[in-house]
Amino acid sequence: MPLHQPDVLIMGGGVIGLTTALCLADKGLSISLLDRQSTGQEASWAGAGMLPPGNLQNATTPEARLRSYSHSLWAGFSQRLLEQTGIDNGYRVCGAVNVFNKDEGNLLMAQSQAWTDEGVRFHLLTSNEAIQYVPDLNPAFESTVYLPDFAQVRNPRHLQALRAACLQKGVEIIEHVSEVNLVAADNRILQARLPNRILSFATLCVTAGSWSTSILQSLGVEIPVRPIRGQIVQLQLNKLPFNCVIEHGRQYLVPRQDGLILVGSTQEDVGFEKKNTAEGIAQLLEFAVSLVPTLRHAEVVRCWSGLRPASPDELPTLGAVPGLSNVFVGAGHFRSGLQMSPGTAAILADVICGSETVVSMEGLAADRF
Ligand SMILES: Cc1cc2nc3c(=O)[nH]c(=O)nc-3n(C[C@H](O)[C@H](O)[C@H](O)COP(=O)(O)OP(=O)(O)OC[C@H]3O[C@@H](n4cnc5c(N)ncnc54)[C@H](O)[C@@H]3O)c2cc1C
Known part of the structure; x- marks a missing residue:
């Protein structure tokens, strides 16, 4: 059988896997990337592409550090992908309006304090100011806040750009492989035996989202990541009624420049069942129309669902896998894997190369479970 010997599989x-592959290829390593289907078809495709802001200087929690670090990378990374591949990933700073109803005063205070402490720019809006951003906003909301540095990306386009950039940098992408036998010796994983070839590598990196746990279990390691389903409905209007993201708690509206509006999202602990339900769609449509009543005229274009990879503490797990000397993991990004992908990949690439990471990995390492 043919033998191929990448530095990293x-x-x-x-x-997460595609961005990490690109970062490692940038460092001069030879990379093979394996997927059991086409790349970029799971949570990363299904997500809404919201990129909340951060401020690395004042970030003190593991979540804030990774979000802020990623925030500092997004604009430059998008430009680099555009120059390298000609694919525009649709990154744009669109701002976000967060709305709070009258029972959510405490939440608003806590959130405002967190933004202030971190140095994230936000403005409390008067109702007159709020309707400048969202003319048809339901006036029942007590308070609205504007975050000018909130951005978004067209994630399916971003995935295409990442794939193209990886191929250009010599990453070997091996798709539609469901049968893989990982061969171990002592505390190392040495080979992946595929039906028609053998990959022999120095380092293995597991970035399989909600499926990471089962791969790692097959190596005798327990790192908990479980799927949490999110459904999205896509609407369309001839003219966008607002240009910024609108968030109410964990639900949101994301306008795309071509008139599409994503309504997200549900959060359901239903295992690996990826489907849309009548209840989920009804809930999302009710939310959308109650927030911005003009949306009752919108065309329903389609709906989809995806499986967010969730750790028990809702934080990603990054770095060395305990007990295996050449295995690394990047998984469990839950609701923030798109936003956190540039920072995650940079950190993983540094850890794999034995370099110091730009931000501390405290609170994110795999041995915390
Ligand atoms: C509805 C919804 C909305 C979201 N909105 C946002 C948002 O606005 N902003 C944000 O930052 N995040 C958002 N997220 C979260 C984000 O999408 C995820 O955190 C992120 O995509 C996880 O990326 P991943 O690469 O770890 O996993 P995935 O994208 O799920 O990729 C895992 C890959 O592993 C492959 N795989 C599985 N098993 C194997 C195997 N045995 N061997 C090889 N390959 C395998 C899969 O085929 C897949 O390609 C959203 C998610 C959903 C579902």
């Missing part, structure tokens, strides 16, 4: 080609 990456298992899982979502946004």
